[in-house]
Amino acid sequence: MTFTFKKATIAIAASCSLLLSACGSGGEQQSGSEDKKVLNVGTEATFAPFEFMDKGEVSGFDVDLLNAAAEEAGYEVDIKNTGWDAMLAGLQSDQLDIGMSGVTITDERKETYDFSSPYFESVSMIVFKEGTNITKAEDLKGKKIGVQNGTTGQIAAEAIVGKNDSSISKYEAAALTFQALQSGDVEAVVTDIAVALEYVKNNPDAGVKTVSDEQFTPEYYGIVFSKGSELKAEFDEALNTLYENGTYTEIYKKWFDEEPNLDVLKE
Numbered sequence: 001m002t003f004t005f006k007k008a009t010i011a012i013a014a015s016c017s018l019l020l021s022a023c024g025s026g027g028e029q030q031s032g033s034e035d036k037k038v039l040n041v042g043t044e045a046t047f048a049p050f051e052f053m054d055k056g057e058v059s060g061f062d063v064d065l066l067n068a069a070a071e072e073a074g075y076e077v078d079i080k081n082t083g084w085d086a087m088l089a090g091l092q093s094d095q096l097d098i099g100m101s102g103v104t105i106t107d108e109r110k111e112t113y114d115f116s117s118p119y120f121e122s123v124s125m126i127v128f129k130e131g132t133n134i135t136k137a138e139d140l141k142g143k144k145i146g147v148q149n150g151t152t153g154q155i156a157a158e159a160i161v162g163k164n165d166s167s168i169s170k171y172e173a174a175a176l177t178f179q180a181l182q183s184g185d186v187e188a189v190v191t192d193i194a195v196a197l198e199y200v201k202n203n204p205d206a207g208v209k210t211v212s213d214e215q216f217t218p219e220y221y222g223i224v225f226s227k228g229s230e231l232k233a234e235f236d237e238a239l240n241t242l243y244e245n246g247t248y249t250e251i252y253k254k255w256f257d258e259e260p261n262l263d264v265l266k267e
């Protein structure tokens, strides 16, 4: 095992409020005797299995992977549940060093942020209440749809029903889209496949089903950095090491119970 879980660091992060300034986000903290620089990380922790709150701590695949990569690159990470919008704003204002939140690498985002090499392949998926007539993406037309605001789920839904379509409700957090589905405010949610499947698995009595569609195109998650950050090269190298030495595979199997396809991640 080449990585360790930094429980103390995460506990501090979890106790922080959304106010980044109250969380010691100067990036100058030193920790313990190792004297490693602490990187301030933002996330939106309602996105299981990538990041979610578990007994007051941010937990998930992304957390394990980022801890391992940081360890490899010689940093500590302080992961705060900032929420999606504050994470992106914090990166732009340099209050945060890293965003780790199942963030898809897109050309548009690359104009504002730098991304690591891809670390996870994803695609959109539809989650709907049993009894709703949805067997393919086209069936979203005329339905009330919930998406997380500003995500690729929104883009995927808009590609089917049209941009600015009033049938799309946009929520600030991934969890709110599922709440809206449960309360009947929306009839379908468009989100990332692993998150959709995890929701169904964790809510066996919710009466929800999923459907995928080839119209949804593959996308890749990357670690997000402020534009021009020197961390990108260091974390790309660290990720490569984790792919080569089996650590990535170990973390992947822990969360997804299957072997990863490393070939799709090699650029």
Ligand code: LYS
Binding pocket: 044, 046, 047, 084, 101, 102, 103, 104, 105, 148, 150, 151, 152, 153, 174, 192
């Ligand atoms: N992968 C999607 C995107 O980047 C969803 C991320 C949402 C994280 N809570 O847009």
